Amino acid sequence: CNTNELLHTIVALYDSTLPDIGAETIYNTICDKKVVTILVVIENNNSPKITPQRESEDDQVINKEDCLDKLVEDINYPDSVFKNVFSDSESSSSSEEDVDDGNSATDYSTGIGKFLEKVKSCSINIQQKLVACVTFQKVTTFQQPCQEEHVIDLQLMACRKKYRNNGIGRYLVKLLMDRDYIGEYDAIVTAADQKAIDFYRKFGFTEDAILTSKY
Numbered sequence: 001c002n003t004n005e006l007l008h009t010i011v012a013l014y015d016s017t018l019p020d021i022g023a024e025t026i027y028n029t030i031c032d033k034k035v036v037t038i039l040v041v042i043e044n045n046n047s048p049k050i051t052p053q054r055e056s057e058d059d060q061v062i063n064k065e066d067c068l069d070k071l072v073e074d075i076n077y078p079d080s081v082f083k084n085v086f087s088d089s090e091s092s093s094s095s096e097e098d099v100d101d102g103n104s105a106t107d108y109s110t111g112i113g114k115f116l117e118k119v120k121s122c123s124i125n126i127q128q129k130l131v132a133c134v135t136f137q138k139v140t141t142f143q144q145p146c147q148e149e150h151v152i153d154l155q156l157m158a159c160r161k162k163y164r165n166n167g168i169g170r171y172l173v174k175l176l177m178d179r180d181y182i183g184e185y186d187a188i189v190t191a192a193d194q195k196a197i198d199f200y201r202k203f204g205f206t207e208d209a210i211l212t213s214k215y
Helices: 003-017 023-030 068-072 112-120 168-177 194-201 209-213
Strands: 035-041 130-144 147-159 187-190
Touching (some): 003 112, 003 147, 023 035, 023 147, 035 147, 035 168, 130 168
Antiparallel strands (some): 130 147
């Protein structure tokens, strides 16, 4: 597994669990230089181990035509292009929001076609080991002159369907709240849909309009 394949696998997990966001937005979010993504992986003695290896010459060649835009135009991919990466993923339909508008300076989806072919032929298995991930950014704001505040912006979090209800989501949120692990911060913010609000309330998140407007 190389870094490019790992990137596509992470995007596949987010896209299969958060289909309304769109793959192009997910690529741009997790590839931001200031963004950090934490992965939860499972080691199974019965499955092949992932070992670092030198990329072959074929892997090193980047085909700029092998990207998300080309795949969503292909009739072979009528739904999410990642729908077959995880065996337990929810089905989702593609939309115009999934297509790049052409304004992005870098297309991080390059190599996606080769990745999907490797998944189909079972020549890589990182998708079997990735369980969950969380993506966040630590930003500094100045609410008052010379008074900085450090804010954790929880941008994305996902867990594979078959591993849910095992406390993995709680583990990831608690990890972000752990100052020994993350460092000092003044607040954690996130944009949650209606179904996730009760989950975040358990950790002290609030919808207070005055407090949230501060960040």
